[in-house]
Amino acid sequence: MIARLTGQSVDRVEGPRLLRGEGRFVGNIRHPDLLHIAFVRSQLGHADILGVDTEAAKNTPGVVEVLTAEHLDEVVAPIAIAGPPELAVTPFTALARDRVRTVGEPLAVVVGRTRQAAADGAAAVAVDYRPLPAVVDMHDAISPDAPLLFEDLGTNVVYETLQSWGADIDETFGRADHVIARTFTQHRFGHAPLEGRVLVATYTPSDGQLDIQIATKRPHAVKLNLANLLGLPFGNVRVRTGDIGGAFGSKGQVGRETICTAAAAMLLGASVQWTEDRTENLQMAGHGREEDLVVEVAVQDDGTLLGIRADMTMDQGAYPMPPYPSSLFCNLVKMLIPNAYRLEAYAFRGRVVATNKCSYIAYRGPWAVETWVRERMLDEIAAELGLDRVEIRRRNLIDQDQPTRMITGPTVSGITARQTLDRAVGMMDLDGFAAQQTAARSEGRLLGLGFATFIEIAPGPPDFAQSAGFDLRGEQAWARLEPSGDLTISTSQSPHGQGHETTIAQVAADELGVGLDRVRIVFGDTDSTPFSVLGTGGSRSSMMGAGSARAATAEVKAKVLAIAAERLEANPADLEIVDGNISVKGTPGHSVPLAGIAQQAWFAPSSLPEGMDQGIEASVEYRTPPGGWASATHCCWVEIDPDTGEIAIPRYVVVEDCGEMIHPAIVDGQIQGGVAQGIAAVLFERHHYDQDGNLLTASLADYLVPSAAEMPVIEVEHLEVEPLHDADWRGVGEGGLIGAPAAVTNAVANAVRHLGIDICEQHLPPQRMRQLLAAAEG
Incomplete structure (x- = not known):
């Protein structure tokens, strides 16, 4: 028995x-007539x-065509988000x-018979510029005399929101025992997937068909955007994706390079491939994060939180990248700052600012700054009021037995943030660590322990999407049960390392009562999967x-049992499917094979029960069920070398x-994997621009991605609770x-607080820690 x-x-x-x-990677596609693309990119910000x-590019050996904006105007509409x-x-x-x-902005497309020929042609294109002042700091971009990226807007602020919830925010702050404020700086970093962006168009x-093979987690979004921008009938565009070497958000957008490659294929009537190199990936594939928040908290002497004011400025870069507007990320942060904590009042102001930098796009947990600033703030409040870091969280967390709503609207029933904190406290041995920390300081060593407690939308409750301003029910x-008795599942999910071909098949195999080898998962083809512009994302x-x-x-199983019930002269409710055989429960000796029922459904439809169509298929819209929040507490131990500033993590x-x-x-x-990226964000990864808008981290020699050797062993403890x-x-x-960023920075703050060092920035590489330690000594 299975x-x-x-x-x-x-x-x-x-x-x-x-x-x-x-693996079925797009970059491995080869055929004799395949043309290749290289982009001429701006060298100025x-x-x-x-x-x-x-002219010189057109005369380069192996170059087929050189396309500029004027050529693409024939087939591509302007991009508007x-x-x-x-x-x-x-x-x-x-x-x-x-x-x-x-x-890095694309200026021209060079099409060659080989990738090298296209690159040689691109190098031969000469561009004449008139340099303009660049604005790379989002706060400078807001000033009245800042250079404007888009003169017709009259401002670099492309979105602004001001909203409040609960009691009157001013009255709430007026009766607080304390108002504590901090300014937090979240830096910009990149996705750095193993595989860059790649597609074949x-x-x-003769028939006006456009076929796109692309590394994307949202094939239907690519299809929709290309059909609209290229003026093609929706049914004439097919998008397919196979295996993908990582994404983390960067393969969910429809970049300008994708649009240009498709347009080149249309103009030439050919197959064209573009494969992104690492510099292009770091420059133009999209960046994550970069926002500053001024946070004020109204709090009572005992640590009870009354209200929060948050003022966020977010740097979207020069252009939004389809299909999602940059305002979406601002609004997700706005919704989630209260998280699992009780508040009487909350007010949020957010601004999205355009600068001469790469586009801000989704990056694994694109709202994550809300957890970082809130959990850092709770530690700051505890220190300023002389309270215990654990108790201030326990006092304010919404408990599992208190089904309620986040102050911003979404239902937060079934969350277990407090329970994860309690389990983590039992594992941390805070008293023992305090003694160890004191002893280490006497030896000139800096030890710290930090933690962070939060809930994440995974995928959130039924009312979350509309609370956040979109509709996703x-x-x-x-x-489909095939004539062989095998099961085919078609999903709008497009895996890129998460193992969906296994996990979805596990669930379906158990439901039908067959082995894993009898289930096939179809994904990544807009001609054979359900429509979804989201695809894989949002922990869904x-x-x-x-x-x-x-x-x-x-539904397939119900149809199978209805057919089998007639053959076995039994009630469908009394039947079961075990190892691909259908029998009356308790009498496995008298059974019919699943394959036999499938063949009957497909080849003898007249024998089926009244009202049943040929074959056995089902299409279901599964509505978002209650709950949908994952809860967690992260705990991080650090030791900081006072001479080098290096931060080691002995345990996580x-x-x-x-x-x-x-x-x-x-x-x-x-x-x-997520924790490793969070640690990397604090200790290693950061994008830097100079004042002229030049990206100084355009190679992996400058943009530091850690190896496994730099990562600690990450212990994972699971709570087992009653399913919702x-x-x-x-x-x-x-x-x-x-x-991870909240836990790591809280640990660093805990290690250096006695030196008078405030940790209000997230990026803490050795050189920055040396600066902070030196300033404290001075």
Whole structure:
């Protein structure tokens, strides 16, 4: 008998293919007629374009064509991002026409018979510029005399929001015992996936069909944007994706390079490939983060939080990147700052500012700054009022037995943030650590222990999406029982390392009562998967991807049992499917094979029960169920070398509740990977621009990505609680990166607080720590 698969760390279905080097990566596509693209990119951060001389490039051996903005005007409409009414929108072209606004912006497309020929041709293009003053600091960009990126807007502020909830914010602050304020700085960093962006575009003039093979986690969004921008009928565009070498958000947008490659294929009537190199990836694939927040908290003597005022300024870079407006990220932060904590009043002001930098896009937990500033602030409040760091959280956390709403609107029933904190406290031995810390200081050593408690949308409750300003009520899946008795599941999820081919198959196999090898997951093809502009994102794949797959499989199963009931002369409710055989419960000797029922449904439809169509298929929209919050507490131990400023992490612990686990090893891997990126954000990774808008971290020699050797062992402890419903598999894709920066910086602050050092910035590499320590000594 097949053992239950859900909850087991079974061998991954996609593992052998990837480990043997047989992955279906777009960059591996080769055929004799394939043309290649190289982009001519701006070398200045802000300048008028006086001329683009392509003559030498056209005469370069192997070059087929050189395309500029004028050529693309024939087939590509201006790009304009849809957003809320308050969002200032200025359409821009796929290739820069009159002005460049960021280093790396594409100016021309060179098409060659080989990748090298295209690169040689691109190097031969001469561009004449008139340099303009660049603005790279978002606060400078707001000043009245700042250079304007888009003159027609009259400002560099492209979005502004001011909103409040609960009691009157001024009255609440007026009766507080204390008002404590800090300014926090969140730096900019990159996604740095193993595989850069890559696509092959093929256009067939005879039938007007555009076929795109691309590394993306949102193939339907690519299809929708290309159909609109290129003026093609929606059905004439097909987008496919196979294996993807990491994304973390950077392969969810529709970059200008994607649009240009598709347009080149249309203009040439050919197959064209673009493969991003590492410099292009670091310059133009999109950056994550970069926002400053001024946070004021009204608090009582005993640590009770009354209200929060938050004022955020966010740097979107020069251009938004389709399909999501930069206002979305601002509004997610706005919604989630209160998180799992009780407040009487909350007010938020947010500004999104344009600068001469790369686009701000989603990066694993794109709202994560809310956890960082809130958890840092709680430690600051505790220190200023002489309170215990644990008790101030316990006093204000919403408990599991208090179903309620976050002050911003979403339901927060079923959360276990307090329980994760209590479990973590038991693992931290705070009293023992305090003694160890005191002894270390006497020896000139700096030890610190920090923690952070939070909830994340995973994927959030049914009312979260509309509370945040968009509509996302569920997810579709299709299921079909093949004539062989095998099950095919079609999902809008597009995996890029999360193991969806395994986890979704586990759930469906258990539901139908067959082995894992009898289930096939179809993904990444807009011609054969349910429509979804979201694809994979928002920690939705387990609850919504697997939940919809199971719901569709359950409908298939119901049809199977209805047919089998007639053959076995039994009630469908009395039947079960075990190892692919259908029998009356308790009498397995008298059974019919699942394959036999499938063949009857497909080849003898007249024999089916009244009202049943040929074949056995189901399409289900699985509605977002209650709950949907993952809860966690992260704990980090640090030791800071007072001479070098280097921060070592001897231990890191995550206590989390993601509901039931489909595949425990994948869950742990997702959490550990996110934590590693969060640690890297604090200790290693940061993008730097100079005052002229030049990216100084455009190679991996300058942009520091840690190796496994720099990472600690990350312990993961799971809470086991009563499920909220029968698909209580909550997401873990983003929580690691949400919690880690707060836990690490809280640990650093704990290590140096006695020296009078305030930690209000997130990036703390050795050189910065040396500066802080030297200033404290001075």
